[in-house]
Amino acid sequence: xxxxxxxxxxxxxxxxxxxxxxxxxxxxxxxxxxxxxxxxxxxxxxxxxxxxxxxxxxxxxxxxxxxxxxxxxxxxxxxxxxxxxxxxxxxxxxxxxxxxxxxxxxxxxxxxxxxxxxxxxxxxxxxxxxxxxxxxxxxxxxxxxxxxxxxxxxxxxxxxxxxxxxxxxxxxxxxxxxxxxxxxxxxxxxxxxxxxxxxxxxxxxxxxxxxxxxxxxxxxxxxxxxxxxxxxxxxxxxxxxxxxxxxxxxxxxxxxxxxxxxxxxxxxxxxxxxxxxxxxxxxxxxxxxxxxxxxxxxxxxxxxxxxxxxxxxxxxxxxxxxxxxxxxxxxxxxxxxxxxxxxxxxxxxxxxxxxxxxxxxxxxxxxxxxxxxxxxxxxxxx
Numbered sequence: 050x051x052x053x054x055x056x057x058x059x060x061x062x063x064x065x066x067x068x069x070x071x072x073x074x075x076x077x078x079x080x081x082x083x084x085x086x087x088x089x090x091x092x093x094x095x096x097x098x099x100x101x102x103x104x105x106x107x108x109x110x111x112x113x114x115x116x117x118x119x120x121x122x123x124x125x126x127x128x129x130x131x132x133x134x135x136x137x138x139x140x141x142x143x144x145x146x147x148x149x150x151x152x153x154x155x156x157x158x159x160x161x162x163x164x165x166x167x168x169x170x171x172x173x174x175x176x177x178x179x180x181x182x183x184x185x186x187x188x189x190x191x192x193x194x195x196x197x198x199x200x201x202x203x204x205x206x207x208x209x210x211x212x213x214x215x216x217x218x219x220x221x222x223x224x225x226x227x228x229x230x231x232x233x234x235x236x237x238x239x240x241x242x243x244x245x246x247x248x249x250x251x252x253x254x255x256x257x258x259x260x261x262x263x264x265x266x267x268x269x270x271x272x273x274x275x276x277x278x279x280x281x282x283x284x285x286x287x288x289x290x291x292x293x294x295x296x297x298x299x300x301x302x303x304x305x306x307x308x309x310x311x312x313x314x315x316x317x318x319x320x321x322x323x324x325x326x327x328x329x330x331x332x333x334x335x336x337x338x339x340x341x342x343x344x345x346x347x348x349x350x351x352x353x354x355x356x357x358x359x360x361x362x363x364x365x366x367x368x369x370x371x372x373x374x375x376x377x378x379x380x381x382x383x384x385x386x387x388x389x390x391x392x393x394x395x396x397x398x399x400x401x402x403x404x405x406x407x408x409x410x411x412x413x414x415x416x417x418x419x420x421x422x423x424x425x426x427x428x429x430x431x
Contacts, residue, residue: 076279109383113349155269205276217300217352229291300352304340317368349383
């Protein structure tokens with residue numbers, strides 16, 4: 050994707066709109082957290098308006114803003130670049146070689162950093178000193194990388210705000226070069242291996258060259274930390290391990306059905322009702338990715354908290370008394386973490402309808418009617 054294409058895609062993304070609307074804010078603007086009446090206990094720093102969707106922000110749109118923004122920067126386009134030029138999949142991710150093939154790393158200058166292995170080969174053949182080569186690489190494209198670094202500062206602020214307000218994020222960054230680095234935990238040169246196994250094999254005995262390559266990421270990490278430190282006291286991170294820090298920000302990547310069942314409340318149903326048993330059986334049968342889509346459908350987030358005490362509201366399953374129970378789809382209110390479930394007569398039918406809903410219903414429950422002028426205005430506004 051060309052720089053112009055990335056720029057156009059970024060301009061209309063949720064991530065870029067949030068960045069633009071908050072660019073004049075200091076750290077205090079992100080650190081504030083208020084709870085409005087009727088918002089289900091959700092802390093927030095701002096309110097969202099979804100253009101073209103008749104939805105009041107009682108907390109669902111607020112949570113959706115974070116998950117949508119993170120989802121956008123993890124989208125990959127041709128060539129292996131991240132679609133917004135903020136994060137790129139690691140070389141291991143692209144090549145399918147080595148461990149941790151689901152990770153992303155910070156982009157530099159909007160370029161495809163999956164070419165680290167090729168860069169390594171050219172560095173091996175050069176006759177310049179390591180210091181001279183490193184200086185050239187780390188200072189290259191300072192002007193062109195400024196936009197990426199500004200985006201990473203904002204990503205840090207967004208991540209810190211989500212943490213303060215109990216919204217776990219899907220942020221698959223490398224353990225050694227990011228999470229352990231942020232708590233100053235020694236990683237024993239494993240950082241290069243989790244990014245690019247081929248490069249690690251080539252330079253396993255050359256710590257200087259490995260360090261040089263990891264500094265590409267360190268520069269971007271510094272920008273991310275700059276943003277994070279304006280929202281959170283990063284100095285206390287050192288009391289944690291890298292894994293603990295990751296879990297604090299990202300929650301549990303596995304959707305724990307048992308935990309969800311422990312925090313549920315029923316309205317119009319009893320736990321012993323057949324349709325409720327069907328529901329929990331179906332949820333267990335879904336893949337973790339499908340469960341994440343279900344959570345997004347009912348709560349506008351795709352990660353559960355690490356423990357039950359971190360839930361700010363119970364999960365509600367309400368009986369749909371207004372449908373025939375066979376043709377109607379399940380519906381949800383993301384603001385209140387509730388699922389309205391028709392009284393399906395079979396498990397098979399419930400599963401078909403639930404899967405259709407979570408895979409195809411992308412708009413929120415309507416609170417009011419919008420007009421055509423608003424729809425023409427754009428996708429979202431603050």
